[in-house]
Amino acid sequence: MILIIHTIFVWMRKGIIYGLALAALFFVLRWIEYKFVIREFSREFYIGLIAVIFVVVGVWAGRKLTTTKRIVKETAPLFVVNQENLSRLEISKRELEVLDLMAQGLSNQQIADRLALSLNTVKTHTSNLFIRLDVKRRTQAIQKGKDLKLIP
Amino acid sequence: MILIIHTIFVWMRKGIIYGLALAALFFVLRWIEYKFVIREFSREFYIGLIAVIFVVVGVWAGRKLTTTKRIVKETAPLFVVNQENLSRLEISKRELEVLDLMAQGLSNQQIADRLALSLNTVKTHTSNLFIRLDVKRRTQAIQKGKDLKLIP
DNA sequence: TTTTCGCTCACCCGAAAGGATGAATCGATG
DNA sequence: CATCGATTCATCCTTTCGGGTGAGCGAAAA
Numbered sequence: 362m363i364l365i366i367h368t369i370f371v372w373m374r375k376g377i378i379y380g381l382a383l384a385a386l387f388f389v390l391r392w393i394e395y396k397f398v399i400r401e402f403s404r405e406f407y408i409g410l411i412a413v414i415f416v417v418v419g420v421w422a423g424r425k426l427t428t429t430k431r432i433v434k435e436t437a438p439l440f441v442v443n444q445e446n447l448s449r450l451e452i453s454k455r456e457l458e459v460l461d462l463m464a465q466g467l468s469n470q471q472i473a474d475r476l477a478l479s480l481n482t483v484k485t486h487t488s489n490l491f492i493r494l495d496v497k498r499r500t501q502a503i504q505k506g507k508d509l510k511l512i513p
Numbered sequence: 514m515i516l517i518i519h520t521i522f523v524w525m526r527k528g529i530i531y532g533l534a535l536a537a538l539f540f541v542l543r544w545i546e547y548k549f550v551i552r553e554f555s556r557e558f559y560i561g562l563i564a565v566i567f568v569v570v571g572v573w574a575g576r577k578l579t580t581t582k583r584i585v586k587e588t589a590p591l592f593v594v595n596q597e598n599l600s601r602l603e604i605s606k607r608e609l610e611v612l613d614l615m616a617q618g619l620s621n622q623q624i625a626d627r628l629a630l631s632l633n634t635v636k637t638h639t640s641n642l643f644i645r646l647d648v649k650r651r652t653q654a655i656q657k658g659k660d661l662k663l664i665p
Numbered sequence: 666t667t668t669t670c671g672c673t674c675a676c677c678c679g680a681a682a683g684g685a686t687g688a689a690t691c692g693a694t695g
Numbered sequence: 696c697a698t699c700g701a702t703t704c705a706t707c708c709t710t711t712c713g714g715g716t717g718a719g720c721g722a723a724a725a
Binding site for chain 1: 710711712713714715
């Protein structure tokens with residue numbers, strides 16, 4: 362909700378900025394008109410000048426819009442677990458935790474310490490994980506876990 | 514070299530297309546001018562119309578340019594080995610090969626078969642790798658290898 | 666309430682991985 | 696030529712992993 366309000370606010374601010382820029386440009390055009398151009402150059406040149414200026418403005422505005430979009434995309438490569446794969450393979454929360462720590466390069470003993478479990482329990486979880494992921498080694502499990510978007 | 518020529522060609526084609534588009538727009542403007550507008554509406558309205566049209570053109574052109582760039586980036590996430598890290602850590606070609614296969618989830622025996630080596634040789638390479646990467650387990654080596662852009 | 670399921674832990678055994686050390690070969694480099 | 700580094704292979708030993716099995720416990724579902 363807050364995000365939506367913020368987005369609207371940003372867009373309003375954008376609109377105001379672009380509106381001010383356009384207004385400023387119109388004043389500049391009026392100034393050019395009365396100072397130099399209109400009587401000395403041809404109408405086509407004047408139109409062309411306006412066209413070029415506004416093409417530039419358009420490109421600038423377009424770039425602003427698209428680049429801000431891209432920044433949003435790039436600063437939010439947030440990982441979300443693929444719940445479909447998770448439930449399809451019947452992987453429990455605990456098993457996923459173990460898989461995550463496994464992928465961080467921890468040994469079973471270290472995982473046991475981290476999760477306050479016994480080594481045997483961790484081994485049970487890993488064994489079940491290997492069965493569910495249909496792999497034989499932890500390195501394969503890590504690979505497959507990443508492929509299936511179960512871990513970042 | 515071929516890539517450069519191709520790029521230049523693409524840009525030339527872009528230029529021609531945009532040029533044609535602009536020319537077409539000028540003709541449209543002339544047509545509007547002689548058919549309807551110039552005598553009936555004010556000069557400001559006419560200028561505004563041109564401005565709006567060319568802003569749209571600019572946005573369109575800008576989007577075209579930036580989006581094609583983005584497509585190029587997205588369709589070419591080609592992996593290149595970070596040679597600095599490679600030489601800094603004194604990792605040899607053979608060791609890198611072993612690391613790569615290791616990251617694919619292969620066992621030492623499978624790596625030995627794949628590279629036509631003995632198991633002992635592979636174990637030597639892995640041991641040296643762990644020393645150079647300053648890790649204790651193959652899972653950590655894989656992690657660090659990816660962080661250092663040694664493997665994809 | 667009984668069953669089911671996830672989580673926990675244990676024991677055993679074999680396979681794989683890791684650590685340490687020594688050594689032979691071969692190409693490049695001084 | 697002699698030396699150095701990369702590569703290859705070996706042996707011995709310890710630790711970690713992986714597979715199989717059994718079992719207790721607690722919460723949720725039937």
